[in-house]
Structures are given as structure tokens and as C-alpha cells.
Amino acid sequence: MEHMGIEPGRLQFSWVSSAESTKFVSVVNEVTDIIKKLGPNDRFVKKDVRVA
Amino acid sequence: MTATIDRIKEIVRGVLTDCRVDLVIGFRKGTVAMMNEPCFIKSPDEADQLVWDSNCGINLANYLANRTGKIGIIAKGCDSRNIATHIIENKIQRDQLFIIGVPCQGMVDRRRIIAMFDGEVREVVESDGRVTVKGADFEKTLEKSELLQQNCSLCTHRNPVIFDEMAADPVEEQQNVDRYADVKEIEALDSGQRWEYFEKLLEPCIRCYACRNACPLCYCPTCFVDESRPQWVGKSQNPVDVRTFHFLRAYHCAGRCTDCGACERVCPVGINMRVFTKKLEKDCFENFGWEAGLSPDVRPPLDTYSPDDPDDFIK
Ligand code: SF4
Ligand code: SF4
Numbered sequence: 001m002e003h004m005g006i007e008p009g010r011l012q013f014s015w016v017s018s019a020e021s022t023k024f025v026s027v028v029n030e031v032t033d034i035i036k037k038l039g040p041n042d043r044f045v046k047k048d049v050r051v052a
Numbered sequence: 053m054t055a056t057i058d059r060i061k062e063i064v065r066g067v068l069t070d071c072r073v074d075l076v077i078g079f080r081k082g083t084v085a086m087m088n089e090p091c092f093i094k095s096p097d098e099a100d101q102l103v104w105d106s107n108c109g110i111n112l113a114n115y116l117a118n119r120t121g122k123i124g125i126i127a128k129g130c131d132s133r134n135i136a137t138h139i140i141e142n143k144i145q146r147d148q149l150f151i152i153g154v155p156c157q158g159m160v161d162r163r164r165i166i167a168m169f170d171g172e173v174r175e176v177v178e179s180d181g182r183v184t185v186k187g188a189d190f191e192k193t194l195e196k197s198e199l200l201q202q203n204c205s206l207c208t209h210r211n212p213v214i215f216d217e218m219a220a221d222p223v224e225e226q227q228n229v230d231r232y233a234d235v236k237e238i239e240a241l242d243s244g245q246r247w248e249y250f251e252k253l254l255e256p257c258i259r260c261y262a263c264r265n266a267c268p269l270c271y272c273p274t275c276f277v278d279e280s281r282p283q284w285v286g287k288s289q290n291p292v293d294v295r296t297f298h299f300l301r302a303y304h305c306a307g308r309c310t311d312c313g314a315c316e317r318v319c320p321v322g323i324n325m326r327v328f329t330k331k332l333e334k335d336c337f338e339n340f341g342w343e344a345g346l347s348p349d350v351r352p353p354l355d356t357y358s359p360d361d362p363d364d365f366i367k
Contacts, residue, residue, distance in 0.1 A: 001299070002243065003238070003239065003246065003331050004246065004247070004250055004295070004299055004328075005243055005244070005245075005246040005247025005248070005249070005250055005251075006243070006247075007243050008243060012367065013365050013366045013367065014366060014367040015366050015367075027367060030367075043247055044292055044295075044296075045292065046286075046290050046292045046293075048290070
């Protein structure tokens with residue numbers, strides 16, 4: 001995805017077990033912070049409707 | 053070339069006469085120059101229709117998935133790798149097949165040849181590594197090695213990897229080719245430039261799906277782009293929908309694509325969508341040392357797990 005031009009950081013992967021609630025919270029917070037810094041996504045957003 | 057096709061015909065006649073196969077999938081001359089078409093040969097006397105030259109770029113493995121009965125198939129290097137992939141994926145059984153292997157020296161890039169001349173190219177004849185292009189009022193002889201499709205000029209598996217009989221002696225494999233120069237160029241761009249690059253690349257796409265239809269890997273009974281419940285991807289010409297189709301199709305081909313070039317070859321508007329599949333091919337090679345379809349007996353990286361698989365993208 002990043003190769004295709006999605007900004008680095010917008011796509012994140014994590015592995016959180018159902019027993020790891022604290023890890024879940026910290027991952028969510030961390031991802032939210034990173035994404036907030038990146039700002040609104042303007043790639044992969046449909047700006048107009050086009051038909052053939 | 054003539055010796056090869058004579059030998060192919062001889063083998064085909066033999067396997068059909070002995071009823072070892074019900075049909076043989078091969079190529080016959082198409083209606084326009086440089087467009088040989090796939091054909092199904094069902095009786096020994098039809099074998100004379102077969103041709104073999106540098107215009108056989110379509111991947112014949114595409115006609116194998118889920119076929120029943122005994123099938124003969126003519127396979128160059130890449131076709132044989134896609135046949136191996138079909139066997140791995142249970143789309144065909146090895147014992148159903150009689151594979152006639154043909155060492156390949158590359159297919160010519162018909163678009164490049166057409167672009168070189170003003171008039172219509174009516175005929176292209178080959179001999180000894182040279183091609184003669186003829187039109188109504190021109191004729192020119194060119195070196196074949198300079199006219200190859202890009203994927204063929206970078207190919208390192210010209211000899212079939214599985215076969216029952218070879219129609220010619222193996223050819224020398226190309227050494228020291230940088231298979232991924234084009235992907236590296238894209239990787240060197242920054243994120244925004246890459247976005248623009250693909251935006252431009254896909255701009256002319258009319259979503260005819262010819263690339264998907266020509267690809268032997270795209271055998272799903274209902275492709276995700278055709279599903280309407282749920283509708284995974286919009287059906288419009290909106291660049292977001294077009295891009296979603298292309299990158300998702302590429303992902304579906306990850307670890308399976310042999311860079312046969314059939315998809316690019318059939319595109320009516322000349323898009324090189326192989327840059328998507330090649331990136332994944334490169335990643336598979338670098339991370340897992342994997343090249344698709346080299347053996348029907350080795351499981352591909354996407355369905356095997358090893359504790360030392362790279363995982364630093366997971367937090
Ligand atoms: S063959 Fe070309 S135009 Fe058709 S869907 Fe594929 S990339 Fe688009
Ligand atoms: S994606 Fe294209 S190059 Fe890869 S196997 Fe399919 S048709 Fe061949």
C-alpha cells in the first residue's frame with residue numbers, strides 16, 4: 001500500500017491478544033496520534049463520480 | 053523455429069493418435085499479424101494448424117483451470133511455471149496433463165513494432181533471430197533481441213520447469229539480469245510522487261478486465277470486482293475504483309505471478325500493470341527467496357509459516 005502511495009504511517013499492523021487490554025489501549029492511542037499528525041486522508045477518497 | 057514446430061506437430065499427432073490426451077492446447081495463426089491465438093486441437097489431422105514463433109505471448113495455462121479429462125498443452129518457460137502453480141493450487145492434476153515443453157527465446161513486443169511504422173503492419177516473418185516486418189509499402193528487417201517484450205528481456209526461466217516431452221533442446225538462461233530495475237525506480241520516489249505515478253499509469257484504464265481474463269491466476273468463479281453483494285469495489289471509472297481493482301488483483305497474485313506478461317500484452321490501452329505484480333514478486337523474492345511455480349511440490353510462502361518470517365511491520 002505504501003508502495004502505491006499511501007502515506008507511511010497511515011496503514012498500521014498490530015497483533016493484540018484478547019487478554020492484552022493494556023496493549024490494545026496503547027496501540028489505539030499511538031495509532032490515533034500518528035494519524036492525527038498525518039491529518040485527513042486525501043488519497044483513496046472519491047472526489048467525483050465518473051462513469052464510462 | 054521450423055524444426056521446433058515440426059517436432060511439436062509430430063508430438064501432438066502422436067499423443068492424439070494414441071489417445072493419451074483428449075485435446076491439445078496450442079497456438080494457431082491469428083487473423084492479424086503478431087496475434088497468434090490459442091486453439092484446441094482435438095484430432096491428429098488438425099495438428100497442422102499449430103504454429104510456434106515469437107507471437108505466442110498468451111499464457112496457455114489460463115485454459116487449464118478445473119478442466120476434466122486428459123489434456124495436452126504446449127508450454128514455454130512461464131506457462132510451465134503457471135501450470136506448476138495450478139497443480140499446487142489443485143486446479144488441475146499432474147496426471148491429467150501431457151506437457152509439451154518449448155524452450156523460449158522471448159516474445160516480440162507487438163506494440164513497439166506497430167509504433168515503429170506509419171502504415172499497417174501486415175506480416176511479420178522470422179528467421180535466425182531476425183524479424184522482417186512487412187506492410188503495403190514498406191519492409192524492414194530487425195534484430196529480434198531488440199524487440200522483446202520487457203518481461204521476456206528480463207526472463208531467467210526460459211526453459212520449461214516441468215514437461216513430459218521437450219520439442220527442442222534447452223536454451224541458455226539469461227544471467228545477471230536486473231529483474232527489478234523498474235520497481236526500484238518507483239521505490240526511490242517519495243510517497244506523493246508514487247501516488248501520482250500510479251494515478252497517471254492507470255488513467256487510460258477502461259476497466260475492460262482483459263488483464264484479469266488473460267491471467268492464469270485469475271480463475272475465481274466470481275471475481276471480487278464482479279460481486280455485488282457485498283460490493284467490494286465500485287464499478288465506476290473513478291480513479292479510486294480503478295486503483296482498487298488493480299492493487300487488489302495484484303495482491304491476489306502475490307507469490308503466484310510468474311511475470312508471463314499476458315496481462316500487459318492484452319491491455320487494449322497499453323497499460324503496464326505488471327509494475328504492481330512485480331513489486332510483490334520482488335518482495336517475495338527478497339523476503340522469502342521465492343520465485344513462483346518453479347516446482348509443483350513446494351508450497352508457496354503465503355501458505356507456509358516459519359517462525360523467522362519477517363514481521364517487523366507488526367507492532
Ligand atoms: S486490460 Fe488494461 S484497460 Fe482493461 S482493465 Fe486491464 S489495465 Fe484496464
Ligand atoms: S499477473 Fe500478469 S504477469 Fe502475472 S501471471 Fe498473471 S498474466 Fe502473468
